[in-house]
Amino acid sequence: MFDPFSLAETNLRRAGWLLGLEILGGTGAVMGLSELGYPADLAIVAVWLLNVVAAWFIGKAAAAQGKSRWLYGLPALAPPIAVWLFFKLHSEDALRRLSPGSPP
Template sequence: MSQREPNLSIAGRLLFFEVVLGIVLMFVLGQFGLPGEPVLVGVWLFNLITATYLFKAAKAQGKSAVFYGLVSVFGPPGSLFSFFRLHSNAVWAGLGKV
């Protein structure tokens, strides 16, 4: 069985919590009649941490770290794209070693 990339695992957890907490905070602020734009800015800023871990995971896998890092900086959709591309590469590499 292949080793899991720790940076990719951390990025996945951060991305999950980023999206879930962003949605919850948007609903809570909406219930109080407050604007949700500060939450979007916060999610985008928190996404920079996730992008850093995706950059490190791409580098560890021998992929273009700059490409995956730049795509991830564009927000959660870019990070989701990068995460699933890197995760699928790790899964296929693990299947080849069985």
């Protein structure tokens, strides 16, 4: 099975999958609801609720890297910032795994 986050830390991997689900599911839900004549607000609320869980995992991943859970988790409540913070943490996690002498 294709897992782009297979080597990432567990909480970071979970946040990545949730953010991917938010983007793809939210886009599909907005398009489907607008096609049926319903307001897109329902899909936006669902994306925001799913983002709360992703922000929690981003905060836990930041704590696992030795960073402040609150300084990463609270701003991640906004979906665009959550995506940016995810990629920031993911790149730092990948660099730590690639550095010589570090545990996998």
